[in-house]
Amino acid sequence: MITFTSVSHTYRSLFRRVHAVEDFTLEIQAGEVFGLAGPNGAGKSTLISLMLGFMSPGRGAIRIDGVPPRAYVERSGIGFVSELMNVPPRWELRETLVRYALLAGIPSNEVKDRVDRAIELLGLAEHRGKRVKQLSKGNLQRLGIAQALLREERVLVFDEPTHGLDPVWSLRFRDIVSELRAGDRAVFIASHNLDELQRLCDRVAIIDHGRLERIIDLNAPPPVASRTSYRLTMANGHEHVAAVFPGATEGDEGAFELPPLELASLNAGLAALVGKGALVSALTPLESSLERAFREAVTEEQRV
């Protein structure tokens, strides 16, 4: 549905050139929730600007449904949440949504209904008469999400969508994205929040210095042979942990940090613990598969 083919983009000023994106190739399928992660300055914002047709790539091609981004946007529109909430400060919240609804091509007789439902969905009812400049960062972000959901777009692009949201609304956003999953819709999320990407996305691309480092398929089962560190919390039987898991270090409140283990060794150890009458209350990986991949990708890049 969205394809990047050997896309490169360079910013030129009088005295220097910055290669923001280099030879970037990617395909995002309809029905997919796709994530983009990378350190600051990795090229995420440039990729999003290219995807929305706000600028054209220096080399390569981007196609959405087979047409260049600007042509796609002008024909169909994209639901877009920007990291920077640039809305004229004197507009009122409801007015803002009515304006964007008109621009989105929502028929006049549906505008009021759509706007009211977006306000309701994002919990903005008590702020509907406030000016944009009076909104808190979190409410502004919710306004950004609301305007992107006014119309059922086939392509949604979220740039740091939970930036400034409190935990309640961050969770709520996850629910909304789950509801947005549809067979003919592609959802693209760029975020620094790897936990969020891990929970929401089917695949995540990691970029650094404008290059695609790797793509992680989060639906694929983890390789059995992969070694991961875990945090083990015990209800009782703490004294057996060191014997079963050599190298485990004890933290506070009955928690141990286990050294990197393969799944087979981990499960054997747990069975041994339980066999000795110990009770395990929690076992969590110290880092998710995405965090691990991200760390490896960015570290590799730095080594190069």
Add this chain to the structure above:
Amino acid sequence: MTDATGTVAALEPTRSHSVSPARLARYALWQLRDYFVDKAVPTITLILLSVYLTLVPAIVTYGRPGPSGAPRGFVEAFSLTILISILEGALLATTGIVADDRKLGYFRFYFAKPVSVQRFYAIKFGVYLTGFLLVLAFLLGVHAIAVGPYFPPLLLPIAALVFVAVGGIGFLASAVWRYDWVTLSAVVFSSTIMWGLWEKATGWRAVLVRILPPMDRLGEVVGAASGRNALHALDLWWLTGYGVVCFLLGLVVVGRRPLAKA
């Protein structure tokens, strides 16, 4: 969709809306409101200041227009006031008309919607012209009541064309970069001076002066609109044509220049 505290209901199934250009016409009403909120008050303020400096002394000196006509000195001052008003109106209307949306990032949400960038700004320019004419008509109405009946029939049509002549240059400047009002002011002043100095020159001076808009004709054109002198249609069309070409070039720039820097 449900309320914020309930479980999240499914968003409505995807369906396409017909994206008609008519919606930009509906959005134009918001742009007209933006004109009145952002531009009309400073425009009226500057025009009233010009009235105070040019028209009021003329009224005191030469008297008001009456049923039998207007004193010559009044017509001269009226013409000058209208000229200044159109220049101020066009300058204020086109300052930031494109550049502010880039600079302040407003383009991000406008142009993620199914909206043609060029059509959006073409309509905005037309709306701001309409807003200016409404402001001018309002002030002329107030003038007719407060000072006397003087409303030359060609005034508003010619004011519209002169607005296009000056505003078109401002639109192009705003499409190219953020220093639009400086550029427009510089073009208006420098071309007025250069046309005055080098209209009959030869060589590179003749070439240079003909690249610039014929701003020295503005006085005569607006004088005709104010009933001071006969209209030289060629001057009017040259000025307006220059503005239209600049406006169209501005639309080309708007369509080609990247909206985002990053």
